[in-house]
Each structure stands twice: as structure tokens, then as C-alpha cells.
Amino acid sequence: MKRIKSCKTQLFPFRQDGALLERDRVIEDLKQKLRTKEKEVDTLFHRNSYLAREVRYLTDVVQHLNQKLAELEADQQEAREKIRSLLNHRPPVPPARTIIKPSVEPSQLRQVSSLTHELNVSNKQLRSTVGQAMTDMKNQLEELKGAVGKLAQVEQEAAGEVEELRSLYRREAVERKSLYNKLLELQGNIRVFCRCRKSSASGSCLEKTDDQEVVVVQKGNKKKFQFDKVYPQSSTQEEVFAGTLPVITSCVDGYNVCILAYGQTGSGKTYTMMGSKENPGVNIRSIRELLRICAEKEKVSYTLKISMLEIYNDSLNDLLSKSPGTALDIRVQGKSVSVPGLTQIQVKTESDILNVMETGEKNRKIASTKMNIQSSRSHLVVALEVEGSDEVSGLTSRGTLTLCDLAGSERISKTEAEGQRLVEAAAINKSLTALGQVFSALKCNALHIPFRNSKLTHLLQPCLSGDAKCCVFVNVSPDEKDTVETLSTLQFGSTIRQVSLGKATQNIVPAKNNKTAK
Structure with missing residues (x-):
């Protein structure tokens, strides 16, 4: 029976070690999950930053296109004013038999007509580009809203897992402290x-x-x-x-x-x-x-x-x-x-x-x-x-x-104490000797401890x-x-x-x- 009890005493630390290893494994798994969630959060943050940069870029493009549209509209208005001015300053119709050469050259009229056509084409192209840019921006904003919502959900889940990990860590700390106190008790x-x-x-x-x-x-x-x-x-x-x-x-x-x-x-x-x-x-x-x-x-x-x-x-x-x-x-x-x-x-x-x-x-x-x-x-x-x-x-x-x-x-022989110093040294040595006697008695489990x-x-x-x-x-x-x-x-x-x-x-x-x- 003594041998069986001895074996049980020897096996007890291994069971404690096994329990501690299992708890360490659980904590390590939770830490791994937490690191994975943190990586997902970082990825979403990077995606969010990328979309924000895209929005800023597209906003700058739209502003540039609006400016270009305004410039083209101004050029178109100026061209129309020139055409109107040329038409208003046509000379009066001469008598039927009098042939007068027109003041506006046909080449100028062809140039104005060509410019007007180009303005109309540019205006249509600009409107098409702006419409497409606005559609893309709207789609990206929708994606951004979805990403932000998913990010908030991930953060909430991560916070819950962190709190669970903290709770587990607190329980583990309490158990470790209890085991450590038991170890100290076994050590005396x-x-x-x-x-x-x-x-x-x-x-x-x-x-x-x-x-x-x-x-x-x-x-x-x-x-x-x-x-x-x-x-x-x-x-x-x-x-x-x-x-x-x-x-x-x-x-x-x-x-x-x-x-x-x-x-x-x-x-x-x-x-x-x-x-x-x-x-x-x-x-x-x-x-x-x-x-x-x-x-x-x-x-x-x-x-x-x-x-x-x-x-x-x-x-x-x-x-x-x-x-x-x-x-x-x-x-x-x-x-x-x-x-x-x-x-x-x-x-x-x-x-x-x-x-x-x-x-x-x-x-x-x-x-x-x-x-x-x-x-x-x-x-x-x-x-x-x-x-x-x-x-x-x-x-x-x-x-x-x-x-x-x-x-x-x-x-005393080494300190060469005399007078009051000698009395003090004797009292110190006496009390330290008594302390040594107490520890010696405790070591031997004596029935009487000379406190x-x-x-x-x-x-x-x-x-x-x-x-x-x-x-x-x-x-x-x-x-x-x-x-x-x-x-x-x-x-x-x-x-x-x-x-x-x-x-x-x-x-x-x-x-x-x-x-x-x-």
C-alpha cells in the first residue's frame, strides 16, 4: 500500500502538468483565432483606405471634367456669338444687277461650322464620361458601405472573442495561482x-x-x-x-x-x-x-x-x-x-x-x-x-x-569591539544564536521549539x-x-x-x- 501511495504522489505532478498543457493549448488556439481576426480587420482597413483613395481620385476627375465642360460651353457660346455677329453684319442686298462680293469668306464659315460640330461632339463625349464616372462612383460607394458594415461586424466579433480570451485567461491565472500556492505548500x-x-x-x-x-x-x-x-x-x-x-x-x-x-x-x-x-x-x-x-x-x-x-x-x-x-x-x-x-x-x-x-x-x-x-x-x-x-x-x-x-x-575578536559596542555585539550574537536554535529545532521536528x-x-x-x-x-x-x-x-x-x-x-x-x- 505504501508503494501504491508513493506512485500516486509521483504521478500527481504529471496530471497537473497535463492539465496546464491542455489549458496552454486552448489559450494558444484562441490567440491564433484572435490573430486571424486581426489580420481580417487589417485587410478590411486596407480595402477601406483603397476605396477612399479611389473616391478622392474620381472626385478630382469629375471636378476636372466639370471645369473642361464649362470651358467648352464658354467656347461654344463665344463661337455662337461670333456667328451671330457675322450674320448681323451682312451688307444690304445690292440691286439685282449690282454684283458685290460678300464680306465673309466661305473658308471662315466652314471653319466656324467645323468648330461648332467639334464642340457638340465634345459636349456629348463629356456628358457620357461624367455619367459613367458618376455611375462608377455610386457603385463604389455602395461597396464601401458594405465593407464598413462588414468591418463593424468583424470588430464586434473580435471584441467578443477578446473578452472570452480575457475571461479564460483570468480563470487560468486563478488556477495557476492556486497551483503555485499548492507547490509552495508542498515545498514547506x-x-x-x-x-x-x-x-x-x-x-x-x-x-x-x-x-x-x-x-x-x-x-x-x-x-x-x-x-x-x-x-x-x-x-x-x-x-x-x-x-x-x-x-x-x-x-x-x-x-x-x-x-x-x-x-x-x-x-x-x-x-x-x-x-x-x-x-x-x-x-x-x-x-x-x-x-x-x-x-x-x-x-x-x-x-x-x-x-x-x-x-x-x-x-x-x-x-x-x-x-x-x-x-x-x-x-x-x-x-x-x-x-x-x-x-x-x-x-x-x-x-x-x-x-x-x-x-x-x-x-x-x-x-x-x-x-x-x-x-x-x-x-x-x-x-x-x-x-x-x-x-x-x-x-x-x-x-x-x-x-x-x-x-x-x-x-568579537575581528571587530575589536569594546565597551558599549561589546555589549551590543554580545546581544546581537545571542539573539542570532537563538534564531539558529529555532531553525535547528524546526528542522528536526522537535517537540519543543525555543522561541x-x-x-x-x-x-x-x-x-x-x-x-x-x-x-x-x-x-x-x-x-x-x-x-x-x-x-x-x-x-x-x-x-x-x-x-x-x-x-x-x-x-x-x-x-x-x-x-x-x-
Whole structure:
């Protein structure tokens, strides 16, 4: 029976792949039909343009012929006037016996007669040409009306097929999203990315073999590490953010999402998470993406609230409080973990969020160490709560995006920390050690997970206990002098990658009875 269940489990992805291939084929057929209709529309447009040019040409011909007719009529009138004038000026009849030579030569009379005949012939030819041109123009106008009517019908049919294609695409997108969420659930809802900091040093201890593998070279020995994605030194902020995008967007659907940045001091964690004003990191880009998705959903109204706190020397500091220094503590109610008294600010635009985060950054504990001129001496936790109220279904979804920029792991002997810097370093290392213990316990499916060993792990308990989707960036330095720290960071990330959090919970509350639907 176990073997049969295993076979069914192995066959399940192929059935999904077959369904996706069938849907892709249907979409491709519809796209082909749409392209054919577009070609027909283009052909009719070209025919329409040709007929319009013909109408303009024939109009010019008719105008020219009318002008020619007028000129001929004028010439004919002038010739008639000359004939009339010649006839009126004939001399009186002389006496019978007197023979007087006529004043008009016979040749002139013959010339006038010939001219009159030619005018009559030209007039008849012109009338015939104009009549034929008008008949042709009328026929072409009738054809043009028929073509325009057919074009309107084709456009209407094309619009209907486009709408059908859009409807099919929306259904396909929903199904793909569902399948992707199932895939993430099967993978454990935790993804680990490795990012290598840019370095101008000549020697490097890292070798990137492909998009999912990195090799550390230490004293001639090579050790391989596998991750969901490896970003080399040349990676841009856009490429790094793209890896987290599918997980971040599920926050709008009522899922809790957590993104952590771990690594030694100076490895680029803050740049990955915060970035700069010109080139923002994961924090700003993820919030920007959530705002865009919320704006697109017309039938759902969203409320966004942001909070920022730091964990400094294992104590919580509210970075947005108007009265800094107020002691904060963590309260646990069932699976819910909250920080009473933590300032939450409602935001509506990206500008609001940037102003709030700039205020919080100014209040953060930063100091200089031997390894980093501006080293973060605390863990930064930014939480964006997204609450959506669906007007159609009456349901309320609530998701939280937690963005955590951890303080740098470091060896005290290397940083040569003294006094307050030494106390800070000890607190940082203690909390990061506790975080490693939590991941080790999760990896082994231990009965007891030591979340309460530090404020950091206690605060992150909802993100790591199976009710959320999680992404972890392990930031490393390629410099040979940092080989030991780089190896330690990659081993930490390798441990995390073996953790399975289980299926994430979607937080949806009916508007009337307030019972959570999972």
C-alpha cells in the first residue's frame, strides 16, 4: 500500500502538468483565432483606405471634367456669338444687277461650322464620361458601405472573442495561482536565497556554478551549497525582488508573509532590504507592489497600517513613538503574538510609507565598527498589516507582511569591539544564536521549539510556526578575508532550507459572525 501511495504522489505532478498543457493549448488556439481576426480587420482597413483613395481620385476627375465642360460651353457660346455677329453684319442686298462680293469668306464659315460640330461632339463625349464616372462612383460607394458594415461586424466579433480570451485567461491565472500556492505548500512555504555582495577585492572565496548552487573555496577545499536562488554580484535590485514577488502578493489574500535578511556585518543586508532612494530594496518594492494590487481590486477596500520597531540589546524600541524610550513587551494569546502599545500608522500612498520609514530609520541605533562604518546595532522589524473588506462576499481578510533586517553576525575578536559596542555585539550574537536554535529545532521536528530564548525569536514566532510564508536572504561577502564568516552564513542558510513549515493559514473572517475560516 505504501508503494501504491508513493506512485500516486509521483504521478500527481504529471496530471497537473497535463492539465496546464491542455489549458496552454486552448489559450494558444484562441490567440491564433484572435490573430486571424486581426489580420481580417487589417485587410478590411486596407480595402477601406483603397476605396477612399479611389473616391478622392474620381472626385478630382469629375471636378476636372466639370471645369473642361464649362470651358467648352464658354467656347461654344463665344463661337455662337461670333456667328451671330457675322450674320448681323451682312451688307444690304445690292440691286439685282449690282454684283458685290460678300464680306465673309466661305473658308471662315466652314471653319466656324467645323468648330461648332467639334464642340457638340465634345459636349456629348463629356456628358457620357461624367455619367459613367458618376455611375462608377455610386457603385463604389455602395461597396464601401458594405465593407464598413462588414468591418463593424468583424470588430464586434473580435471584441467578443477578446473578452472570452480575457475571461479564460483570468480563470487560468486563478488556477495557476492556486497551483503555485499548492507547490509552495508542498515545498514547506519557506524559501532561501543567497546574495553575494559586490566587491572590488582581487581574491574571491566564492564560485557560482549555476542559479541554485554556490561553492566556497577554503584553503584549496571546495564546499557546495544549494539554495532556491543564487544571486551573483552583478544582480540588480529588480532581479532580487522578483524572487520574492509571488510570496509577497499572497499577503493581500490574507496570508502572513515574512522576509528575513541574515549575514555578517557589511554583507549587504540593509542594501537588500532597504536599498537607496534611487534604487530601493525589497522593503519599498514589496510595499509598492501591495499598494498596486490593492488599487486594482475595485470590489475590495483595503486598510494598511505600518509599524516599525528595533530589537536593541534584547529590548524592544518603538521607532515611530512620539515618546521614545517607552518599554515594550511581547504578549502571547494562543497562536497570536502582539506588542501592546506599539505605534501603528495608517498609510494610503507610497509617499506616506516612505515618510514613515524615513522617520523610523532616523531613530535606529547605528554605530561604527572596524568591519562597517555604519553598522546596524539592532534588528529592524517593519510590519505592514493589510486588511481587506470584500463588498461582494462580505468577507474580511487580514494579512501581515513582516520585513526583518537582522543585525550583522560578527566575531568579537575581528571587530575589536569594546565597551558599549561589546555589549551590543554580545546581544546581537545571542539573539542570532537563538534564531539558529529555532531553525535547528524546526528542522528536526522537535517537540519543543525555543522561541522564548530571545525577543527576536519570540517576536518572529508567528512567522516561523507554520502559519506564514517565509523567505530568507543569506547575504555573503566574496572577499577571502571573510571566508570563515561566509562559510558560517551559508551553513546557516543550508539549515534553514531543510526546514518545512507546513501549510500556511489564510486569515479570512466573515463580516457578521467573526468566525475565522481557514
